[in-house]
Amino acid sequence: MNNDAKTGLFISFEGIDGSGKSTQVKLLAEKFTDPVITREPGGSPGAEEIRALLLTGDTDRWSAETEILLFTAARRDHLETTIQPALSAGRTVICDRFADSTRVYQGATRGDLRATVDTLHTAMIGREPDLTIIIDMDPATALARGLARGSGEDRFEDMGLGFQETLRHGFLALAKVHPNRCVLIDGNRDPAAVAAEIWAHVAGRMEPA
Ligand code: TYD
DSSP, rough: OOOOOOOOEEEEEESTTTTSSSHHHHHHTTTTTSSSESSSSSHHHHHHHHHHHHHOTTTTTOOOOHHHHHHHHHHHHHHIIIIIHHHHOOOOOEEEHHHHIIIIIIIIISOOOOHHHHHHHHHTTOOOOOOEEEOOOOOHHHHHHHHHHHOOOTTGGGGHHHHHHHHHHHHHHHHHHOTTTTEEESSSSHHHHHHHHHHHHHHHHHHOO
C-alpha cells in the first residue's frame, strides 16, 4: 500500500512480448488527470540511448550478464531522473515494464542468473512498484502480434516461441511469490474487459480523495 499521502502511486505492467501491455497502459492512464506514462528500457534521455543498444541488433549481441548490467544502468537513470521525482511530486507513475522484466528475461531464461539480478537490484535500484499488473497471454498469439508490429526492436521476439513460453512461466511464478504486489490478469480477452479488471485492482489500491 502507498501510505505516504505526498507520494504518488507507482504501477508497473509486465508480461511477455505482445501481451497487450501498451494498450492497457494507455487505457489506465485515461483514468488519471496528470499521470506520468513511461517505459523500460528507457523513460529518460539516457535510458532511451541504452534502449537502442539493448533492443536492436543480433540476438547474441550481448551476454546475459552484460544485458543485466545495461538494463540495470538504464533503470537507475530512469528511476533517478523520471520516476522518483514524479512520485515525490505526488504524481501517479504508470510504467511499461520494470525490474520484474529483468528477473524473468535475464534471470530465468539463460542459465540461472536470478541471484545476480537480485544482488544488482538491491544495490542499485532498491524499490518495487506499489502494484504490478501481469498480463497473461497465450505465447503463440502474443508472439505473432509482437512481430506483426514490425517495430525494428525485436531482439527478444527473435528468440522464438520456446523462449516466450519460458518467459510466461517465469511471470506466473513471480505472481505467486509476490501475491500482494502482483495481480495476474487474463489478457486473452477483449481489451475493454481487461481494462475494466485492471481498473478495479488499481482503484482498490488508491487512497480515498
Ligand atoms: P518493448 O518494445 O517495450 O517490448 P514490449 O512491447 O513487448 O514490452 O521492448 C522491451 C523488450 O526488452 C522486451 O522484449 C522485453 C525486454 N526486456 C528485458 O529483457 N529485460 C528488462 O529488464 C526489460 C525492462 C525489458
